[in-house]
Amino acid sequence: MLNSKIVKEKQAILKQLFMLFDKFSDEMERACKEGCSACCTRNVTLTSLEAKYILDDLNTYQKDAVLTRIANEHNKKRLIPKTTINELAKLCMNGEEIPEEFADPLWGKCPLLLNQRCMIYDLRPFACRSMISKKRCNITGFAEMDEYMVTLSNVFMQYIEHIDRGCYFGNLSDILLLEGDKEKHGLSIPYENFVVNKPLKMLMIPPEHRDRIAKVINVVQTIRIG
Numbered sequence: 158m159l160n161s162k163i164v165k166e167k168q169a170i171l172k173q174l175f176m177l178f179d180k181f182s183d184e185m186e187r188a189c190k191e192g193c194s195a196c197c198t199r200n201v202t203l204t205s206l207e208a209k210y211i212l213d214d215l216n217t218y219q220k221d222a223v224l225t226r227i228a229n230e231h232n233k234k235r236l237i238p239k240t241t242i243n244e245l246a247k248l249c250m251n252g253e254e255i256p257e258e259f260a261d262p263l264w265g266k267c268p269l270l271l272n273q274r275c276m277i278y279d280l281r282p283f284a285c286r287s288m289i290s291k292k293r294c295n296i297t298g299f300a301e302m303d304e305y306m307v308t309l310s311n312v313f314m315q316y317i318e319h320i321d322r323g324c325y326f327g328n329l330s331d332i333l334l335l336e337g338d339k340e341k342h343g344l345s346i347p348y349e350n351f352v353v354n355k356p357l358k359m360l361m362i363p364p365e366h367r368d369r370i371a372k373v374i375n376v377v378q379t380i381r382i383g
């Protein structure tokens with residue numbers, strides 16, 4: 158268990174990474190608009206650090222509203238990740254088999270979507286921040302991300318996992334209940350629903366994006382990632 162000073166330091170780094178990502182992604186073409194929620198499905202994943210960042214900023218009433226909504230829908234199907242992005246980078250580097258993951262948007266909407274609005278918008282996980290589509294998803298039915306945007310997102314996701322290494326990654330519903338008050342809702346979440354976050358060994362950057370992303374990495378490395 159990390160002490161609260163270390164958690165606060167890691168949350169401050171996470172906030173800086175979110176701000177940097179917003180800055181660098183601002184120049185990208187985007188069709189996303191307020192009230193557009195087609196990509197808000199039950200399949201969002203996040204690290205335990207992001208979950209703590211969300212829960213620590215909510216007041217008692219907001220936290221209870223969030224956890225109750227999640228608990229009420231907790232028996233519904235959702236993506237349970239088998240690996241993390243840093244583990245995936247290692248498997249690719251070693252030419253090993255990538256575990257198959259399946260997520261269907263038809264399994265339903267994110268439990269935190271209320272009247273087409275996110276209940277935790279300013280605190281939302283990185284997976285939600287980085288879902289930036291060139292086309293309106295509510296028209297096409299799916300998000301269409303620029304290839305460079307995918308690389309940019311992966312790089313930030315790898316750094317976020319690195320600062321939370323040794324802790325957990327999982328579905329939004331499972332991680333928020335784990336970090337919140339699952340006892341209150343009488344839920345037990347199987348250990349198999351989580352994977353352990355790994356340190357960053359190699360960034361996943363295709364050759365065609367290396368020059369463009371170099372300035373981003375230079376700025377990110379000025380943060381004390383650890």
Ligand code: SF4
Nearest residue numbers: 197267269270275285
């Ligand atoms: S957390 Fe918010 S932004 Fe992310 S999927 Fe749920 S409702 Fe959408």
